[in-house]
Structures are given as C-alpha cells and as structure tokens.
Amino acid sequence: MSRASSSRILKDSNGDMGEHLRNHIHLTNCIHLKNHMHNNNNNNKQSPVLSDRSLLMRDLVVLQRSRSLRDPSASPNLKEDHKDSREGRRRSVDQNVVKKSGLRWSGSSPIVNFGTSKVTPSDEKFDRSSRKSYRFEDVNEVCSVDSVKSGSKDRVSKVNEAIVKTLSDQLNEVGGDSDDLVSYNVRPRSNGHRRRKFRGTRRAGRGVNVRDDVGNESEMYIASNSVPRGEKYKGEGGGRDRGQNMSGAVPRNGCVPFNWSSIHNRGKSFLDIAGWSLSCGMSDSKGRKGENDMLMLSDSSFSNHETLPLLVDSADNEEWVHDYSGELGICADNLLKNDQKDLEFCKKSSRKNTRWHQSFTQKHAPRTFHDLLGQNLVVQALSNAVAKRRVGLLYVFHGPNGTGKTSCARIFARALNCHSTEQSKPCGLCSSCVSYDDGKNKYIQEMGPVKKFDFENLVDKMIDRRHQQQRQHLTFIFDDCDTMSTDCWNALSKLVDRAPRRVVFVLVCSSLDVLPHIIVSRCQKFFFPKLKDVDIIDSLQRIALKEEIDIDNDALKLVASRSDGSLRDAEMTLEQLSLLGTRISLPLVQEMVGLISDEKLVDLLDLALSADTVNTVKNLRIIMETGLEPLALMSQLATVITDILAGSYDFTKDQRKRKFFRRHPLSKEDMEKLKQALKTLSESEKQLRVSNDKLTWLTAALLQLAPDKQYLLPHSSSADTSFNHTPVTDSDPSNGVVARTRRDGSSKQDLSFIKRPSVEDIWLTVIENVRVNGLREFLYKEGKIFSISIGSAPTVQLIFMSPIAKSTAENFKDHILRAFEVVLGSPVTLEFRTESKKDTKNVGLSNGERYHESGRRSEIIEVAESESPMTRVRRKHLEASQNQNQNQSIVKGKVSLAQVIKQAEGNTWSKHKAVLIANKLEQENLRLEPRSRSLICWKVSRNTRRKLSRLKMRTRWIRLHSLLKLVSCGKRLSTKSPPR
Ligand SMILES: Nc1ncnc2c1ncn2[C@@H]1O[C@H](COP(=O)(O)OP(=O)(O)OP(=O)(O)O)[C@@H](O)[C@H]1O
Numbered sequence: 012m013s014r015a016s017s018s019r020i021l022k023d024s025n026g027d028m029g030e031h032l033r034n035h036i037h038l039t040n041c042i043h044l045k046n047h048m049h050n051n052n053n054n055n056k057q058s059p060v061l062s063d064r065s066l067l068m069r070d071l072v073v074l075q076r077s078r079s080l081r082d083p084s085a086s087p088n089l090k091e092d093h094k095d096s097r098e099g100r101r102r103s104v105d106q107n108v109v110k111k112s113g114l115r116w117s118g119s120s121p122i123v124n125f126g127t128s129k130v131t132p133s134d135e136k137f138d139r140s141s142r143k144s145y146r147f148e149d150v151n152e153v154c155s156v157d158s159v160k161s162g163s164k165d166r167v168s169k170v171n172e173a174i175v176k177t178l179s180d181q182l183n184e185v186g187g188d189s190d191d192l193v194s195y196n197v198r199p200r201s202n203g204h205r206r207r208k209f210r211g212t213r214r215a216g217r218g219v220n221v222r223d224d225v226g227n228e229s230e231m232y233i234a235s236n237s238v239p240r241g242e243k244y245k246g247e248g249g250g251r252d253r254g255q256n257m258s259g260a261v262p263r264n265g266c267v268p269f270n271w272s273s274i275h276n277r278g279k280s281f282l283d284i285a286g287w288s289l290s291c292g293m294s295d296s297k298g299r300k301g302e303n304d305m306l307m308l309s310d311s312s313f314s315n316h317e318t319l320p321l322l323v324d325s326a327d328n329e330e331w332v333h334d335y336s337g338e339l340g341i342c343a344d345n346l347l348k349n350d351q352k353d354l355e356f357c358k359k360s361s362r363k364n365t366r367w368h369q370s371f372t373q374k375h376a377p378r379t380f381h382d383l384l385g386q387n388l389v390v391q392a393l394s395n396a397v398a399k400r401r402v403g404l405l406y407v408f409h410g411p412n413g414t415g416k417t418s419c420a421r422i423f424a425r426a427l428n429c430h431s432t433e434q435s436k437p438c439g440l441c442s443s444c445v446s447y448d449d450g451k452n453k454y455i456q457e458m459g460p461v462k463k464f465d466f467e468n469l470v471d472k473m474i475d476r477r478h479q480q481q482r483q484h485l486t487f488i489f490d491d492c493d494t495m496s497t498d499c500w501n502a503l504s505k506l507v508d509r510a511p512r513r514v515v516f517v518l519v520c521s522s523l524d525v526l527p528h529i530i531v532s533r534c535q536k537f538f539f540p541k542l543k544d545v546d547i548i549d550s551l552q553r554i555a556l557k558e559e560i561d562i563d564n565d566a567l568k569l570v571a572s573r574s575d576g577s578l579r580d581a582e583m584t585l586e587q588l589s590l591l592g593t594r595i596s597l598p599l600v601q602e603m604v605g606l607i608s609d610e611k612l613v614d615l616l617d618l619a620l621s622a623d624t625v626n627t628v629k630n631l632r633i634i635m636e637t638g639l640e641p642l643a644l645m646s647q648l649a650t651v652i653t654d655i656l657a658g659s660y661d662f663t664k665d666q667r668k669r670k671f672f673r674r675h676p677l678s679k680e681d682m683e684k685l686k687q688a689l690k691t692l693s694e695s696e697k698q699l700r701v702s703n704d705k706l707t708w709l710t711a712a713l714l715q716l717a718p719d720k721q722y723l724l725p726h727s728s729s730a731d732t733s734f735n736h737t738p739v740t741d742s743d744p745s746n747g748v749v750a751r752t753r754r755d756g757s758s759k760q761d762l763s764f765i766k767r768p769s770v771e772d773i774w775l776t777v778i779e780n781v782r783v784n785g786l787r788e789f790l791y792k793e794g795k796i797f798s799i800s801i802g803s804a805p806t807v808q809l810i811f812m813s814p815i816a817k818s819t820a821e822n823f824k825d826h827i828l829r830a831f832e833v834v835l836g837s838p839v840t841l842e843f844r845t846e847s848k849k850d851t852k853n854v855g856l857s858n859g860e861r862y863h864e865s866g867r868r869s870e871i872i873e874v875a876e877s878e879s880p881m882t883r884v885r886r887k888h889l890e891a892s893q894n895q896n897q898n899q900s901i902v903k904g905k906v907s908l909a910q911v912i913k914q915a916e917g918n919t920w921s922k923h924k925a926v927l928i929a930n931k932l933e934q935e936n937l938r939l940e941p942r943s944r945s946l947i948c949w950k951v952s953r954n955t956r957r958k959l960s961r962l963k964m965r966t967r968w969i970r971l972h973s974l975l976k977l978v979s980c981g982k983r984l985s986t987k988s989p990p991r
Pocket residue numbers: 241297300302371372373375376377382383384385386410411412413414415416417418419519520521539542577578579580582
C-alpha cells in the first residue's frame with residue numbers, strides 16, 4: 012500500500028469513520044475497518060483500499076494469531092480490551108507508522124488500550140458515573156465477535172458482512188496475494204522461537220528476517236499502538252518525529268518488549284536510553300510497575316511541522332548506547348544504527364512480547380481525580396488549582412512507590428487542559444481529553460527517566476507553540492526525575508525564571524532528597540503517602556470482580572498487607588495469583604509470598620504450648636529450613652494467637668493430632684495461657700530484633716510458651732536475672748526434688764510449682780539439635796547431663812561412661828555446645844567428666860541406666876546471687892515450713908541446702924539422713940564450686956568439719972540450729988573467699 016493510500020485510509024478513519032471505528036477493537040475493529048475500507052472505496056474512488064486487500068488480510072492473519080482472536084470469549088483480557096477500547100490512540104500511532112513506514116494500519120491487539128475513553132456510549136456512561144458502573148457497563152460492551160453478532164446496534168450491521176466469513180475463509184480468498192502472508196503462514200512460531208529469531212536477526216541477516224516476519228510487522232504495530240492510556244512516556248512530540256528532526260535521518264523508533272521491562276529497575280537506564288537516544292518516545296521507566304510495557308511510538312499528531320524538539324541530541328546520548336545488554340541491547344543497537352529494517356524488526360519483536368499482556372495496573376489505572384485512592388489532600392489541592400485556575404509552574408509529586416504519583420500527574424495534566432465547563436475535570440469527553448486518550452494531545456508530554464534534556468530548545472519552541480495555542484497548558488511530566496543530571500537541573504532552574512505562561516512541569520520522584528534544593532524550593536510539593544490496607548483491599552476487590560477472580564477475603568487482606576501501601580504491588584500480586592487459575596485461598600497466597608500457612612503455625616504453637624520440647628524444636632527447624640525469617644515467623648505466630656483469641660481463627664483442620672488445641676472451644680484457662688504466650692512472644696520479639704542469633708531467641712521463646720514447663724530466657728529481664736531458675740523437675744515424688752520458689756524472690760508462700768523440662772528432656776533435645784549424625788547416637792548411648800545451672804553463665808556438666816568416650820565428646824565440643832546454645836538460648840559453658848563410682852552411687856546413675864529408667868534426675872538448684880545465703884536459707888526454711896506435708900522421696904541427686912533443711916523440717920527425713928545429705932552436699936558443692944559461680948558455694952574449713960563431725964558423734968539427733976550454724980559458717984567462708 013502506498014503512503015498516499017494509507018494516509019487516506021487513516022484520514023478517513025479519523026474523519027467520518029473515526030467515531031464509528033472507535034467503537035470496535037480487535038477482530039471487530041479490524042474487520043469493521045475492512046468493511047469501512049470497502050465502503051470507503053466505493054464512495055471514494057481515490058482510495059485504493061481494495062487493491063490492498065492482501066495487506067488487510069495479512070493484518071487479519073496477524074490478529075488471528077493473537078490469543079484473543081483464537082478464543083475471544085475465553086480471554087478476560089479481550090473483554091477488558093473491549094471495555095477499555097481506546098483505539099483512537101492506537102490508530103493515531105498506526106497513522107504514524109503508516110506515514111513513516113509505508114505499512115498500513117491494522118486493527119487490534121489483545122492489549123487493552125486505555126487510549127480512548129469517550130467514544131462509546133458505555134464509556135460516556137463511565138465518565139459520568141462511578142468507576143464501578145463503568146466497569147459493568149464495559150463488560151456488556153465487550154466487542155467480541157459474538158457480541159457483535161448478537162447486537163442490534165447500527166454498527167453491528169456494518170460489521171456483519173465482515174464477520175460472516177471466518178478468518179480462514181478470508182485468508183483463503185486472499186491466498187497468495189501477499190508474499191508476506193505466505194511467509195507468515197509457513198512460519199508459525201512459538202514465542203520462544205520468536206525471541207530466538209529476534210536475536211538471530213540482529214546477528215545474522217537482518218533484512219531477511221525482517222522480510223520473513225512481515226506478517227508480524229503489522230502485528231507489532233498493533234501492539235505498539237495499543238498503548239494503554241496509562242502508559243508513560245508516550246513520547247508526544249518526541250519519538251520518531253523528533254528523531255527525524257534532530258538527526259535528519261531515519262527515525263529511531265522502537266519498542267521494548269514488556270518482559271524486558273521486568274528486568275527493571277536496572278532496565279531503567281536502558282529504557283532511558285531507548286526512549287531518548289532512539290527518539291522512541293518516552294521510555295518505560297516503570298517496567299517494574301507493569302505500567303509501561305514498551306516504548307511508545309510518537310504521536311502522529313506530532314508531525315514534522317508540529318514537532319517539539321524536546322529530546323536530547325542523539326550524539327549526546329552515545330554514552331548510553333552500551334549501557335545495556337541482552338535483547339534490549341540488541342534492539343537498541345539496531346535502532347541506533349538507524350537501520351530502518353531493524354527498527355521495524357525491533358518493533359515487531361517487542362510487540363510479540365507485549366501483545367498478549369496488559370497488566371492490571373495498566374487496565375485499572377485511575378483516570379480521574381475521583382479514581383485516585385487514598386490521596387485526598389493531593390486530589391483536593393490539585394483539583395482546586397485547576398478549578399480556580401491557580402496553576403503553578405513547578406510541581407513535585409513525591410512518595411513511596413505505587414501510590415499513584417504518576418497517575419495523578421497524568422490526571423492533573425489532563426485536567427489542566429480539559430475544556431469541560433460542567434463536569435469535574437478531566438471530563439474524558441472533551442476534545443482535549445479525547446486527544447490525550449488517543450495519544451494525540453500535544454500539550455501533555457511525559458518523559459521517563461532522563462539524564463539530559465534540551466530545555467533550551469524546549470523553551471524556544473514552547474514560546475512558539477504558545478503563540479499558536481493560548482489556552483492550553485503545556486504540561487511536562489518527568490517521571491523518575493531523580494535521574495536527571497546536574498546540567499539538566501541547572502537548565503531547568505534557568506528555564507523556571509523565563510518560562511512562558513501556561514507551562515507546567517510535574518516532577519515525579521520517590522524522595523525529595525534526591526532533588527537539588529534549588530528546584531525543590533521552587534516547587535509545589537505533594538506527598539503521596541502509602542495507601543491504607545482498607546483502600547487497597549477495596550481496590551483489589553473491584554479488580555477481582557471485574558477480572559472474575561475467585562479470591563477469599565482473607566487472601567485479599569494478606570495481599571494488601573504484604574504490599575506495604577503500594578497499590579501497584581498489590582495489583583501485581585493479584586495478577587500473579589490470578590494466573591493460578593484456581594480459587595485463591597489464604598494458604599495459597601501464603602505459600603506464594605513465602606509465609607507459612609496458619610495450619611503449620613498452629614501445629615507449632617500446639618507443640619510449644621503442650622510442652623513437647625523435642626517436637627517443637629524439630630518442627631521449628633523444619634520451618635526455618637524453608638528460609639523463613641525468625642522475626643517473620645514470630646510475628647506470624649503472634650498474629651495467629653491474636654486470631655485465636657479473637658475467635659476469628661477457624662480450626663477446620665483435624666484437631667485430633669493436636670494436644671493443646673484439641674478441645675473446642677478453648678477453655679478459659681487455655682485462653683489465659685494463650686494470652687500469656689502472646690505476651691511472651693511480644694517480649695521476646697524485642698530481644699529478637701537486637702540479637703544476632705535470632706533463631707536461638709526464637710527457639711527459647713517458643714520453649715517458653717509451655718504454660719506448665721517453662722524455660723526461662725537468660726537475661727530476658729532484670730527480674731529473671733535476679734532469680735534464675737534451673738530446670739527443675741515437677742512435683743512428681745519420684746523425681747525427688749521439688750522447688751518451690753517465687754520469681755520475685757519474696758518470702759511469700761507460693762504453692763504453685765514451676766514445672767520445667769527435665770534434664771532428660773533437655774538432653775534429648777540437645778541431642779536432637781546436634782548436627783552430626785554419628786555424634787547424636789554416641790551422645791545418646793555414652794553421655795548424659797550431670798548437672799545444669801542456668802543463670803548468668805549457664806554451665807552444663809556432661810558425664811561420660813569412660814575416659815575414651817569423654818575425650819571423644821570433647822573432640823566434638825563445638826557441635827555439642829552449639830546444640831546446647833540452641834536449646835538453652837544462650838551461650839553455655841560446657842564441662843566434661845567421666846562417671847565415677849561415686850557419681851553412680853550418689854547420683855543414682857549407673858552405667859547404661861537411662862534417666863527415664865531411673866526416674867531420678869540429677870539436679871542443682873540455683874539460687875539468686877543477689878540473695879545472701881542466709882536470707883535464702885531463711886526463705887527456704889519458711890517455704891518449707893509451709894509445705895510440711897509435702898511427701899518426698901529420698902534425694903539421691905544434688906540438692907540445695909535449703910531443700911535439705913526443708914525436708915528435714917518436714918519430717919520426711921530422719922535427722923540422720925539430713926546430716927548425711929548435708930555432708931554429701933558439702934562434698935558436691937566443694938567439688939562443683941570452682942566450676943560454677945551460680946552454685947551455692949559452701950566451703951567448709953577444717954575447723955568446721957571437725958565441729959560437724961563432733962556434732963555427729965555426740966548425738967545422732969542433729970538439731971536444726973546446728974545445721975543452720977553450719978550454713979552460716981559456710982556463708983562466712985564464702986564471703987571471705989568468694990567463688991570465682
Ligand atoms: N492512589 C492510587 N489510586 C488508584 N490506583 C493507584 C493508586 N496508586 C497506585 N495505583 C495503581 O498502581 C498503578 C501505578 O501507579 P503509579 O505509577 O501512579 O504510582 P507511582 O506512585 O507513580 O509509582 P512510582 O513511584 O513507582 O512511579 C496505577 O496504574 C494504579 O493501577
């Protein structure tokens with residue numbers, strides 16, 4: 012098709028047919044256009060449309076290849092496309108393409124075009140009514156083949172003729188009219204193939220490939236033209252025209268495939284390059300937003316005589332040329348070489364990658380101030396500025412990503428130029444709004460991240476333009492303006508002083524800090540805060556409804572909360588989830604975003620709350636192996652507890668395997684325990700935040716959740732350090748030792764026993780935590796814990812059955828240490844010893860005898876260091892006297908003197924036994940004293956010993972006060988020579 016003819020067609024389509032054509036997109040559009048072309052041909056003999064039928068057919072082929080055409084009804088995007096059909100813009104770009112390349116216009120693409128908004132009746136409805144009603148309207152307005160067939164509107168009849176024939180019929184008719192078509196037909200390609208082709212093209216014979224892909228050329232234009240209204244950097248006045256103007260050479264236009272934009276943010280620099288040095292309109296700085304999937308072709312409206320010489324000199328940009336790599340680089344290289352064929356090919360390739368995808372952010376970008384969520388102050392100020400015509404020169408929109416800054420800049424620009432007198436601006440209906448939506452508004456210029464910008468040239472031209480058009484605001488939107496160079500800023504600041512009226516610069520960036528003060532101080536600054544979850548959820552719900560996504564409310568909430576106030580992030584996540592094609596539930600979202608499911612959380616909580624130490628640690632380890640952050644897990648645990656307390660957690664899972672959560676509803680007592688657990692977690696969270704060893708703290712915190720058996724976190728609070736508890740056995744008489752103590756160390760009676768994991772539990776957990784397999788078995792068979800003291804300096808004594816076993820264990824000290832540290836949650840001092848006869852006899856552990864078999868545990872009761880031994884004994888004494896009836900068995904383990912006294916007082920032991928035990932205690936403590944600061948250090952002088960033995964010899968009935976005397980003697984001694 013000749014340029015003249017294509018221009019003619021386009022002129023027609025923009026003229027009489029324009030309004031009508033805008034009602035159709037995709038197949039209908041294309042066919043309809045064809046239909047019009049027929050009509051046109053009949054009516055206007057100068058238009059050689061029919062003679063170019065083959066080209067039309069080629070376009071149809073291209074369209075047929077698109078997903079939406081293969082199955083129009085199955086593609087939600089198609090609906091969307093139809094809903095949001097703004098083909099005017101597309102067409103305008105097509106015009107451009109046609110003008111420049113001699114290729115002819117082709118109809119549609121599955122990419123939703125946000126370009127035109129006001130052509131169809133439905134769109135009018137939208138513009139006047141709420142967004143919601145618009146969307147529903149739009150759904151009804153879907154211009155699939157079917158809907159067109161069944162419709163009764165005028166245009167349907169015009170289209171009918173075209174759609175009676177199937178595409179293949181039409182193709183057959185065309186047959187081999189076109190080489191392009193043939194070449195297309197014989198080369199069906201997958202996407203991957205296309206990309207290979209693309210690469211190959213650059214490296215090998217480009218020309219040939221370009222010819223081979225002629226079928227795709229028009230396809231590319233479709234995509235290129237289907238730029239959503241929301242696209243940034245549409246390159247008005249720039250793009251190809253600028254390129255021509257500046258270089259006087261072949262235009263350097265190109266499109267960047269949308270999936271390239273996903274390599275953003277780094278891609279920014281490339282897109283910058285491509286967008287500017289290629290004179291390809293504005294680049295996509297926001298690939299990560301999914302906003303701008305490709306570089307835009309320049310507006311047809313910016314024909315040479317209208318072109319603003321906005322863009323940097325290509326020579327200036329040479330430095331950028333090799334900043335990028337991969338396919339982007341290939342495309343850009345080609346473009347930079349001014350190779351028209353490559354240019355077309357690049358465009359084609361890019362369209363291949365973009366044509367079937369339009370992100371939710373594009374589809375659902377806000378179009379009016381009313382659509383802008385959560386930015387009420389900004390909206391109010393800007394719409395008032397427009398209404399009162401109090402418009403400044405420089406604006407800066409700053410704030411976190413995805414909060415609507417760029418969208419707002421666009422809306423503002425449109426509102427500034429909107430001709431509407433009645434409605435709130437932008438109306439979406441006036442010629443200015445329409446031309447913007449069509450991509451033809453020359454007064455609104457959007458630029459991506461640029462380093463350089465020819466402001467000098469700009470201002471001259473602006474003045475020219477201003478002479479031409481007085482009533483419009485020439486608005487420049489600089490997205491990601493922080494990329495601008497110092498020179499650029501200087502130029503802008505100079506420009507500010509002499510800028511003509513009705514020129515507006517909107518600078519968009521994430522932080523004011525990145526802008527020079529000289530600029531910032533001249534700007535009206537608008538901050539865009541993060542969006543509230545509730546706004547995000549609301550928006551997501553609407554999108555889900557429109558896109559027919561089946562998603563649970565809980566899942567939506569999670570998506571919103573994970574998006575950190577960025578609606579774009581939320582929309583992207585929703586889009587990603589929608590690809591799963593199933594009902595989107597909370598666990599699904601959790602899995603997708605890398606959280607663990609509530610069920611697993613409750614399982615873990617259940618184990619922790621039911622004091623299943625080993626499995627808690629085991630389960631925790633499994634969860635952590637998934638790479639979850641300890642803090643994230645802790646906060647998830649806290650959330651799930653809160654949900655359970657609030658009654659909003661649904662225990663749907665089989666509860667039988669659970670212990671703590673077995674009963675439903677939970678008893679008051681259980682709820683109380685949960686509250687306590689929440690408190691513990693929130694306290695531990697502080698520690699977790701500052702700790703380098705977060706996992707250890709998390710483990711310790713979890714082990715603390717057990718309401719009956721508690722580990723105390725070392726150093727977790729001053730209260731705890733002042734009164735440290737050893738893991739003590741519970742009140743089971745067989746365990747031999749009972750600790751009745753109060754946390755606050757007061758002498759008040761406290762009958763509630765603090766049950767703690769037994770030493771055996773700890774040992775097994777530690778073994779569990781040992782990372783060396785063989786070592787685990789060895790430890791299980793050969794070793795055991797002789798004593799543990801938990802306090803400011805936790806010390807553990809391990810006892811082994813033989814010296815060989817001991818030295819073997821010592822070789823693996825590091826591993827064992829680590830395991831202890833994980834379980835006890837703090838650094839541990841480890842000591843190794845060999846089992847002696849005495850140990851066996853006194854501690855009640857014989858070779859091969861396991862703790863659980865003996866039913867006895869070796870224990871040391873640790874007493875707070877802050878408390879003097881005397882006070883301690885008195886307190887214990889008092890406590891003991893109040894628990895006289897406590898029946899205890901003979902103690903074979905190591906006990907505190909306090910307990911000896913207590914037992915003696917309680918008449919459960921004979922005095923003789925008390926003395927024997929006191930003796931034993933003396934020996935043990937003497938032996939242990941150097942090893943642990945936190946033990947009662949009861950050093951006895953020879954003198955005292957003599958006294959003691961005399962006591963024993965004199966009478967078998969040792970009186971309590973004698974024992975106390977002994978204690979005080981011990982105290983004196985220990986004061987004199989404090990333990991290490
Ligand atoms: N306040 C908002 N109201 C409605 N939609 C929004 C809002 N903020 C973001 N969005 C959605 O996110 C998309 C991207 O928003 P936009 O580009 O305007 O954000 P931005 O603040 O400019 O982000 P960035 O700082 O990354 O450039 C929009 O197309 C829209 O779908």
